[in-house]
Amino acid sequence: MPDREDDMSIAPLTETERPDMEAAEAESPKVEPVPDWIIPSSDGFTAEDLDRLRGIPSHTELIDGTLVFVSPQTNFHMSTLFLLESELRRAVPPDLRVKREMTVTLGERQRPEPDVLVVRAEAVKGPKQTAYQPADVVLAVEVVSAESEIRDRERKPQLYAAAGIPHFWRIENVEGHPTVYVYELDPATKAYVATGIHHDRLKLTVPFDVDIDLAEIDDL
Numbered sequence: 001m002p003d004r005e006d007d008m009s010i011a012p013l014t015e016t017e018r019p020d021m022e023a024a025e026a027e028s029p030k031v032e033p034v035p036d037w038i039i040p041s042s043d044g045f046t047a048e049d050l051d052r053l054r055g056i057p058s059h060t061e062l063i064d065g066t067l068v069f070v071s072p073q074t075n076f077h078m079s080t081l082f083l084l085e086s087e088l089r090r091a092v093p094p095d096l097r098v099k100r101e102m103t104v105t106l107g108e109r110q111r112p113e114p115d116v117l118v119v120r121a122e123a124v125k126g127p128k129q130t131a132y133q134p135a136d137v138v139l140a141v142e143v144v145s146a147e148s149e150i151r152d153r154e155r156k157p158q159l160y161a162a163a164g165i166p167h168f169w170r171i172e173n174v175e176g177h178p179t180v181y182v183y184e185l186d187p188a189t190k191a192y193v194a195t196g197i198h199h200d201r202l203k204l205t206v207p208f209d210v211d212i213d214l215a216e217i218d219d220l
Contacts, residue, residue, distance in 0.1 A: 047111040050103065051130055059101055063155060065109035071147045077115075079220040080143050080171055080178050084116055084212070091210040095121050096138060103131040104140070106163040112156055116141040118167075118207070134163035138207050141169045143178075161185055161192045167207050168192055174199070178214050 044065025050056070061068040081100065088098045099117040106112065111131065116139075123136030140160050142152040152170060160168050168183040180202050183192035196204075202212040 044109055046108050047105045047131070050111055059113055061103065061113045062109065062111040063151065063159070068151070071145065073145065076173050076176060076178075076217075077143050077145055079217050080173075081115055082220055083178075083214075083217050084141065084143075084171075087212040088116065088118065088210065091208060091212075092118060093208055096208070097121050097124055099124075099132075104134060104137055104163075104165075105131045106134055106159050110159055110163075112159060114140040114156075114160075115143045134160075134165055137165045139167040139169065140165050141171065143171045144173070157183065157192055161190055164190070176217075178217060180214070 045053075045062055045067060046065070047062060050060065050062055056067075057069050059070040061070075085098060085100055092098055096118050097120075099119055101113055101115060102117055103111045103113045104117070117132065117137055118139035119132050119136045120138065123132055140156075142148075142156055144152040157168055157170070164185065164187075166185045168185075170181040170183070172179045172181065177199075180198040181194065182196045182198065182202075182204065184195050184206070185191075186193050198214070200214055202210065202214055204210050
């Protein structure tokens with residue numbers, strides 16, 4: 001049989017047949033670099049990392065060296081925060097300040113963000129401040145959400161108590177109305193002791209005089 005070229009061979013492309021590689025590259029999607037916070041180190045993150053990680057979602061917390069992201073909040077959660085913040089601002093004495101959704105550095109790998117804080121006035125340093133210290137905090141408040149039940153009911157109170165924060169309130173959604181569980185720190189055991197459960201009205205004398213009609217949430 002006479003020699004012939006292999007039918008499967010491919011002839012070189014002419015200049016007009018060559019694909020426009022630059023155009024193809026321009027049309028291909030660019031792969032964005034992976035943020036530092038996607039893959040933590042083997043030791044986990046530190047409290048200082050929250051201020052340096054670029055692109056981190058707002059209101060990210062650090063608990064036990066792990067980043068915790070905030071889910072979309074419910075109307076109950078936001079209405080409760082508005083009511084509580086407004087009433088506390090009217091009630092606090094001049095040497096205290098009410099802050100909302102600010103982190104507290106409790107340790108090297110602990111930087112939670114309570115829903116509401118009452119801090120000492122001298123602890124407020126300026127508009128660029130991103131965190132408080134445990135000694136600055138008089139009261140920490142958590143409004144429990146479905147995705148944060150274990151953290152708000154168990155882990156966060158443990159951390160706040162161990163750090164010496166004297167007062168803690170946990171607010172639960174009971175049929176659309178806030179129920180406030182009030183705790184005070186036992187300095188001997190460094191654990192919280194329940195001092196009351198408030199359904200319709202929150203009336204206390206410590207850490208300062210406060211009287212909040214919890215039913216007002218229906219008007220918000």
